[in-house]
Amino acid sequence: MRLILAPMEGLADHVLRDVLTRVGGYDGAVSEFIRVSGTLLPFRTYQRICPEICNASRTPSGTPVVVQLLGSDPGWLAANAARLSALSPHGVDLNFGCPAKTVNRHGGGAMLLGDPELLNRIVHSVRHAVPADIPVTAKMRLGISDTARALDCAQALAEGGAASLVVHARTRDQGYRAPAHWEWVARIREAIPVPVVANGEVWTVDDWKRCCEICGSQDVMLGRGAVSDPWLARRIRGLAEPEPTHADWLALLPFIADYWRGVQGKVVPAHAPGRIKLWLGMLRRTWPEEAGELHSILRPLRTPGEVSDVLRGLSIPGLNVSS
Numbered sequence: 001m002r003l004i005l006a007p008m009e010g011l012a013d014h015v016l017r018d019v020l021t022r023v024g025g026y027d028g029a030v031s032e033f034i035r036v037s038g039t040l041l042p043f044r045t046y047q048r049i050c051p052e053i054c055n056a057s058r059t060p061s062g063t064p065v066v067v068q069l070l071g072s073d074p075g076w077l078a079a080n081a082a083r084l085s086a087l088s089p090h091g092v093d094l095n096f097g098c099p100a101k102t103v104n105r106h107g108g109g110a111m112l113l114g115d116p117e118l119l120n121r122i123v124h125s126v127r128h129a130v131p132a133d134i135p136v137t138a139k140m141r142l143g144i145s146d147t148a149r150a151l152d153c154a155q156a157l158a159e160g161g162a163a164s165l166v167v168h169a170r171t172r173d174q175g176y177r178a179p180a181h182w183e184w185v186a187r188i189r190e191a192i193p194v195p196v197v198a199n200g201e202v203w204t205v206d207d208w209k210r211c212c213e214i215c216g217s218q219d220v221m222l223g224r225g226a227v228s229d230p231w232l233a234r235r236i237r238g239l240a241e242p243e244p245t246h247a248d249w250l251a252l253l254p255f256i257a258d259y260w261r262g263v264q265g266k267v268v269p270a271h272a273p274g275r276i277k278l279w280l281g282m283l284r285r286t287w288p289e290e291a292g293e294l295h296s297i298l299r300p301l302r303t304p305g306e307v308s309d310v311l312r313g314l315s316i317p318g319l320n321v322s323s
């Protein structure tokens with residue numbers, strides 16, 4: 001079984017990756033995408049988006065982190081991957097799934113799924129630009145608006161040298177809407193000789209079980225489910241109660257305080273409250289009452305000082321929030 005924490009730009013930055021991997025259960029994590037377009041990015045760009053790279057490419061609790069690149073030009077992607085390799089990332093992942101309009105307009109992300117031959121050239125050039133001991137992997141959706149070329153794309157990526165493939169089992173046009181079409185993961189697994197990791201709509205232990213049955217594999221990447229229930233990977237491994245409990249919520253509070261400290265160290269003060277509200281908004285899915293109540297208390301607050309006052313009032317064990 002492999003459980004990987006998904007890349008989530010604007011949601012799972014290194015602060016949340018630290019918290020979620022400290023709660024535990026993950027074999028690895030992938031950074032948010034770093035956009036490559038016609039320049040050689042400086043080292044500081046990689047270090048800003050994936051500071052784990054300065055810690056032997058691991059989160060503080062030791063979970064390996066792979067750096068994700070997004071772009072459409074094989075030469076520039078290869079040149080940037082070569083430079084990134086000097087920082088010894090745990091791996092280089094290529095994004096072929098991003099549905100964002102700004103990314104797709106420039107032919108990047110999911111748009112590349114219309115051109116399997118280009119996918120092949122991209123992976124091939126990046127593979128050749130990176131030392132053999134650094135894996136090059138890829139993450140794809142099932143297509144742009146239909147699944148007609150899903151197998152072609154997967155084969156092109158494997159043939160180009162991808163060491164493994166994450167399949168987000170939806171087309172670009174399906175966005176993030178349920179369901180995820182896990183049966184396609186099974187088809188892709190049969191069509192290519194490299195390991196395939198299933199991704200999409202795993203929110204609970206039952207979802208994970210159904211996903212595994214359909215895909216025929218226990219390797220899953222967890223995205224929004226991991227953010228909504230930080231114990232999800234541990235539940236799947238049988239290391240926490242299979243269903244969320246009030247005790248889990250109480251045990252999460254110190255991690256929420258850690259997150260708040262980390263966020264304040266990272267973003268400008270005006271943005272910090274929005275970040276914790278975003279996470280609490282997602283935690284409501286798992287703990288509607290507890291997270292819901294804290295979320296509604298924080299919702300009107302605008303300054304970090306006000307948020308810190310509320311968190312202090314919760315008497316969280318070990319809590320030492322600054323304002």
Ligand SMILES: Cc1cc2nc3c(=O)[nH]c(=O)nc-3n(C[C@H](O)[C@H](O)[C@H](O)COP(=O)(O)O)c2cc1C
Pocket residue numbers: 006007008009010011031032033068095096097098139168176199200201202221222223224225
């Ligand atoms: C806010 C957000 C940001 C995302 N950013 C990235 C990204 O940077 N790179 C990537 O490959 N996928 C990205 N994704 C897609 C996720 O990695 C994952 O494939 C998707 O959310 C489906 O998994 P889930 O249903 O478990 O959330 C993002 C998803 C969300 C919700």
